Amino acid sequence: MILNPFGTADWMAIAPIVALAIASLLVLLADLVARPAISRYGAVAIGLLGTAAAAVLAAMQYGHVYAAFFGGFVTGGFTTVFEEIVAIALAGSLALYATLGDPKRIGGTVALMLWGSCGAMLMAGAANLMTIFLGLELLSLALYCLCGMVDRRGARESALKYLILSSTASGFLLFGMALLFGASGSVLLADLARPQLAANPLFWMGSGLFLIGLAFKMSLVPFHAWAPDVYEGAPLPVTAYMSVATKAATLAVFARVLYAALPAGTASHVMLPVWIVAGISMIAGNVGMLAQHDLKRLLAYSGIAQVGYILTAMAGGSALGLRYAIYYLVAYTFMNLGAFAVATAISGEHEEGARLVSYAGLARRRPWLAAAMTFFMLALAGMPPTAGFLGKILILATSADSGYAWLGGLLVAGTAISLYAYAKVVRAMYLPQSGDHHVADLRPIAPLAWISVTLCLIGVIAMTFYPLTPSNVLPLLR
C-alpha cells in the first residue's frame, strides 16, 4: 500500500487540484490554437468550468478524513471548507477578469489564476512542511506574475515589491521549517505535537520563524507593509483574489498548526506573539483605513484588521472558536468579493473604479449598485443586521470564554474606529456632491459583474440567516 503513492485514494484526495491544473492547461491550449477566437469570455468560461469541477470534487470529500501522499495531504471537512473558499474567490475573480481582462493576455492570466489556486488548495490540506512550502510558493509565484501583468507602472511596482518582500518572508518561513525539521526529525506536522519538543529550543525558534512567514502572508502588523501598496497596484481581480484566497489558505495552515501540531500545553506560549500582533492589527488596520482615498488600499487595511478578528476567534484553541472563525471567514469572503465586484462594475475601460472620488454621487447614477456597496460596507464594519455583526458577536463570545477577552476588547475598539472609515465610502456615494465629473462616462455594466454582485449579496444574506459553522472540521490531522 505504502509503495503505491499513485493509488486511487491519493488521486481522489488531490482531485480538485488536478481539475484546476487540467483546466489551466486547456486554457493555455485554447489560447495557443484559437487565439483571436478565444475571447475573454471563452478563457474565463473554461476557467469557471474547471473551478466548478474542483468545487464539486472538493465537496465530495466532505467529512472523509484520510491522509494521502504519506501524510502530506489530509482531506476532511476542514480541507473541504477552505478549498471551497478558494474556489469561491477564484470564481469571483475570474468573473471580474471577464470584464477587466486584457484580451491579449487573458489565456496566461486565467491559467496563472488556476495554478495559484492549485497552490492555495494544496495549503488548505497540507499536513507536512513540504506540502505547505510547495503550496505557498505555487500560490505566491503565480501572484507575483499576476500583479505585474498589466501595462501600468503601479502594477509592475507592486509585483516587484510583492516579490522581494514575500520572498524574504518565505526565507524566514523556510528557515523555520528547517529548524522544526531539525527538532523533530520529521516533516510531518503531526510529529511536531510530540511532547518532548516542548523543551527543545530548536522547536521554539523554528516555530517563531515559521509563524513570521505565516504572519506576513496574513498581513498582520508589522508584517503588513506590503499589503496596501500591492493591493493598490495590482489589477482589481488579483487584489480581490489575494484579499480572500491568500488569507484563507494561510489561515488554513495556521489553524492546522495551532490545533494539531503543537505539543500539549505549549499553545498559549507558542502563539502569544501571534495574538499580540493580531490585536495590534485590529487597531492599526482600522486606523490605517481612515486616511485612505483609494478603495483597494482601504480594503487592504480593512483586510489587515479582519484577519485579526478571525484570529481572535481561534485564540483559545477551542473547537467552537474554529467553527466561528470559519463562519466569519466565509462571510468575509462574500462581503469582500462583493465590494470588489462593485468596484469592477463601475470601472471604466482604462481606469479601475478604485478611487473614492469615482463613487461620488453613485447613489443617483446607480442606486442599486450603491445600495449593494452600502450593504457590503455595513457588513464589513460589522453592523447589524448583517453576517458581519453576528460573526463578531460569536467571536466575542468565544474569546471571552477562552480567556482572551483582551482581544475581544481590541476587536470592539477596532470596530468602533472602522465605522468611520467604512462610512466614508457610503458617504461618498450618497452625498450630493459635485464629484460626478470625475467619472467621464459609465460603461454599460457587464452582466458577469452584476451576477457577481448579486451572488455575493445572496451569500452575505444567507450567511446572516443560516449559521454555517460546520461541526465536523476536526480532526485536522490523522
Add this chain to the structure above:
Amino acid sequence: MTGALPVALGNYVALASVMFFIGVVGVLVRRNPLVMLMSIELMFNAANVLFMAFARAWLQNAGQIFAFLVITVAAAEAAIGLAIVVAVFRSAATVDVDEVRSLHG
C-alpha cells in the same frame, strides 16, 4: 538514532544562521533588486544547509528531498524575479528600488 557527523551539528546551525543573517542584511542594504534576489537565495540556501545537516543527523532523507524542492522553487522564483525586474525597468527606466515608489501612503 542520530547518525554520526564528521563535524558537530552545532557548527552547521551556526553556519546556516550566519548565512541567513547575511541574506537578511543584504535585502536591507542593497538597492538593486537583482542583488536583493541573490540575498534571498542566500537565505533559502541557509535553510538548505540546515536541511542537509539535519537529514544526515536524523538519517531522514526527507530533508534532502526538501532541499531539492527548495532549489527548484528558488530557480522558478529567480526566473520570475528577472522577468519582473525587466518589466519594471521598461516602465520606470530604473531598477533602483529606492526610485520605484509611486505607490505609497
Add this chain to the structure above:
Amino acid sequence: MIHHVMGNDGTYPLLIALWLLPLLGAILCWGFGPWLKARAGWLASALVGASFVLAVLSWGAGTQSVGGTLGAHQSLLSWIPGFDFGLLLDPLALLWVFVITGVGALIHLYSIGYMDGDAAFARFFAYMNFFVFAMLTLVLSDNFVGLLIGWGLVGLASYFLIGFWFFKPSAVAAARKAFVLNVVGDVGIMFAIFLIVANVHSIGFGDAFAAAGSYATPTLFLICLGLFVGAAAKSAQVPLHTWLPDAMEGPTPVSALIHAATMVTAGVYLIARCAPLWSVNADAQMLVGTIGGLTALLGAILGCAQWDIKRILAYSTMSQIGYMIMGVGVGAYEGGVAHFFTHAFFKAQLFLGSGLIIHALANEQDIRRMGGLAKKLPYAFVVMLVGVLAICGTPGFSAFFSKDMIIYGTLQHGHPWLYAVGILTAGLTAYYMLRLLFVTFLGSYRGAVDPSDLGIRHPELAGLPSDGDPAPQDATAHHHAPAWIMNLPVGILIVPSIFAGWLMFGGANSPWAHFFAGQFPVPNVVVPPISEGATSAIVFACVLVGAAVAAARYASKGALADAVARLRSESVRMPALLSNRFYFDAAIDALCVRSAQLAGTFFGRVADPHVIDGTVREAAISARWMGTLMRSLQTGLLRAYALILVFGAACFIVYYALAGGR
C-alpha cells in the same frame, strides 16, 4: 380578554401581522407610487390604522400573566443557541405600540392634507410607513439585536424624512448631522450588546435580565453606559442633543411623529426595558437621572431664546424627554413612561397645530411675524391653547399627573437636587410655552411688517431657517385637500391631551399601576418629607410664576401696544446685558428669566455650533490624524518595508529565543 386569538402553544401569530402591516404599506407606496397617486396617503393611513386595531385587540394578550411571564410572545427565527429572534408584547411594548400606531395613524391622516400636492407624495408615505414598521421592530423585539436593528432602521427612516426636501441644503445638512450623532449612539448600544453576550451568551432580554445580579459591578455599569449613550443620542440628551432642533428642517408631520411622539422617546423605552439592569446599579441610575435633569433644564432655557415656532417646540421636546429620562433613570419607571404617553398626545397636537399655522401663513415659522392669529385661526388657537395648558401641567390636564409622578418620584428615590431641577424646569416651561402662545396669537398681525423692524436681520444667526417648508407653494394654485383632513386628527388628539392623565390618578390603585403590574422591578422607596399633594402644589405655584412673567412680558397691555419695537429690541439686543428698557420687568426676572435667556443665547449660539459640534469634528480630525500617521509610515520605499518586516521578525526571534531557552 381576547384569549381566543392566542395560539394553543402560547404563540401569538397576530403579532406578526401587527408588525408587518406598515412594511406592506411602505412597499406598496414605494412600488406603486406613481399609480396610487393621492390614494397612497389613504392606503398608508389605513394600514397603520389596521395595526392600531390589532394592537387594541391584543390588549388582553399583552397584559396577561401566564406562569410568571408577562405578555404574549411569538418566535420568529432560531439561530444558534442563545440567538433566538422573536416578538414580545408586554404592557411596556403595548403602550408604545398604541402610541406608534394610534398617534401615527392620526399623523398619517393629517399628512394627506399637509403634503397635498407635493411632487413626492407617495414616497413620503412610503417613508412614513417604513418608519412605523421600524419603530414597531424596535419595541416588539424580544432581544437586543432585534432592538438594535429597529434602532438603526428608525435612524435611517428619520434620515430620509429629515432630508425629504433634499433640494434644501439646510435639510441635507440636518439629516447628516442627525445620522452621524445616531451612529455614535448605535456604537454605544453595540458595545453594550457585546458585553452582554460575552457574559450570558444570549441576546434575549429574558436571559440578560435574569442574570442582572450576576454581572460584575463595573461590567454592569459599562453595559448601562453603552446603552445610555445610545439612548442619549436617540433621545437628544445633553450633550448629544444638537441634532434635534436642526431636524425640524423636515416636514412638520415628520416632526410631530418622529421628533416628538415616538422615535425620540426610544431612549426612554430602552431604559424602561432594561429596568432590571438599572435598578441594581446605583451609579448608572445617578448618571442617567442627572443627565435627564440637566437636559430638561437646558432644553427649557434654550426654548426661552428661540423665535422659530418649530424650534421652540423642538427644545420643549428635548426638555420633556429630559423629564422622562430623569424619571426612568432614578427608578420612577411608571412615571417616566406615563410622561411619554401624555407627551405623545400633547406634543403631537402642538406640532400639528403649529403645522396648521405654518400651512396657513405660507410657510412662515418666525413667531415675531405672526401675532393676532387668535382671530384669524381660531381653531389653531384652541388647539395650541389646549396643548400649552397640557404641557405646562395645568391641573386636570394630562401632564399635570405624569410630570408630578416624575418629580415626586425623584424625591421618593432620594434625589432632592433633581426634585428642585424638575420644579424649576416646570416654571420655565410655563414661561416659554406661554410666550410662544402670546406672541403668536395675541396683539396684532405683524406679517406685513418689514422684517428688519422686528429685529430679523440675520436669519441664519437667529437660528431661523432662511426658507420654510416649501411644499405647497401657492395657496390658490392647486386643488387643496379638504380642511377637515388636517383639522380632524388634531381635534381627536385634544381628547387624550386633556384626559389621558386621569389614568394615572389614584396612586397604586390607578388604572396605570394595574396596567403595569409586574412589569418593572419594585425599588425601595423612602417616604419623603414632602407629600405628593404638596409637591403638586409647589409645582403649580412655580408654573403660575412662570405664567405670570410671560403674561407680564408678552400679554400685558403695554407689551402688546408696542409689540413691534419690543420684539426688535429683544431680538437685536438679546445677548446684551444693559440694553433692556423694561427696567421694571428686568428687575422681576433679573434672577431667572434674563439669566436664562443669556444662558439660552449662549448655548444656542456659541456652545452648540462651536463647542459641541467642534468636539465632534475634533474627534474626527484626530482620528484622521492617526490615519495620516499610518500613512506616513507607508513611505513607498521597498527597503523601508523590509526594515519594518525585519524589525517585527527580530521581536519574534527575541521572544522565541527567551521562551525556548527557559
